[in-house]
Amino acid sequence: MQNWLENWTNAKFCDVANLILGACLLVSPWIFGFDAGTVSQNAYITGIAIAILAIAALAAFAVWEEWLNLIVGLWALVSPWVLGFQGTTAMTVHVIIGAAVAILAAIELWMMSQIPPRLTTGS
Numbered sequence: 001m002q003n004w005l006e007n008w009t010n011a012k013f014c015d016v017a018n019l020i021l022g023a024c025l026l027v028s029p030w031i032f033g034f035d036a037g038t039v040s041q042n043a044y045i046t047g048i049a050i051a052i053l054a055i056a057a058l059a060a061f062a063v064w065e066e067w068l069n070l071i072v073g074l075w076a077l078v079s080p081w082v083l084g085f086q087g088t089t090a091m092t093v094h095v096i097i098g099a100a101v102a103i104l105a106a107i108e109l110w111m112m113s114q115i116p117p118r119l120t121t122g123s
Helices: 002-007 010-032 038-059 063-083 089-114
Strands: none
Touching: 010 038, 010 089, 038 063, 038 089, 063 089
16 A cells, blocks of 8 residues: 555646546536537547546646646646637636646646656556
8 A cells, every 4th residue: 555655656646637527528518518519529528638648647647748737737727718718618628628738737847847757667
């Protein structure tokens, strides 16, 4: 048990959080009753992208995954204005989840710049 916990880093916790956030965005059209069409499609596609990137980062961390997560999170954050659904529940969900994903990705990128990744695995 101790060894398992030692293998978990702050970055992995961020990735698990992103996986949960992506799943929440994916199911939000059903939970909150978003309008069918562009708003729901954006939630599905963006949620799936966030979840896939989180799974990929959990499987094998790469810096490019965090950059993509940052971009996708920022897209979710600004998409209500770009796609014209501001002032709705869908906007609130997209802004909150997008901001959280972007912040988590930025934190991971910052952590990587402070502590360079180990090039070897195991002990």
